[in-house]
Each structure stands twice: as structure tokens, then as C-alpha cells.
Amino acid sequence: MFTNLYVGNLPWGTTEQELMNLFSQYGEVSSVKIITDRETGRSRGFGFVEMESGAEDALKLDGTELEGRGLKVNHARPKKY
Secondary structure (H helix, E strand, C coil): CCEEEEEECCCCCCCHHHHHHHHCCCCCEEEEEEEECCCCCCEEEEEEEEECCCHHHHHHHCCCEECCEECEEEECCCCCC
16 A cells, blocks of 8 residues: 655755655655646645655654755645546
């Protein structure tokens, strides 16, 4: 069972690999996606981390500082269609 986590307040220069490294300390990460602006390609400051294991432990990253910004980490809400 996979758990999808929302990660907000990301520093603009954060890469998907950096998020993968950060979250893999807590369990197996199956995918990472930083959401970007369609026109500029720049980060919108949030993304999603899908974890196979350790998601509950990874929630402890909420409030952790990354490049001077406090991360917001919580369960992602299901996508509305």
C-alpha cells in the first residue's frame, strides 16, 4: 500500500532528488513530484512524495527547516475530478 504525502513551503530551488534523499531516511520512496508552473517551468513551492513504507514516520518532517523554510508535510488529499 502506497501513501501519498503533500510537501509544501518548498524552497524554489529544491530538486526532486533532494526530496527523495530527505524522505528516504524514513522509508522506501516510490516517487517524488515537484509541481511546476506550466508556462515558466519553475517550482510552485509544493510537491508530493509517494512512500511504500515509513510515511507515518516521515510526517515528523512537518516544520523541519529546509534552506530556511519550514516544510509543511501531511497526508495528501485525494485528487478531485
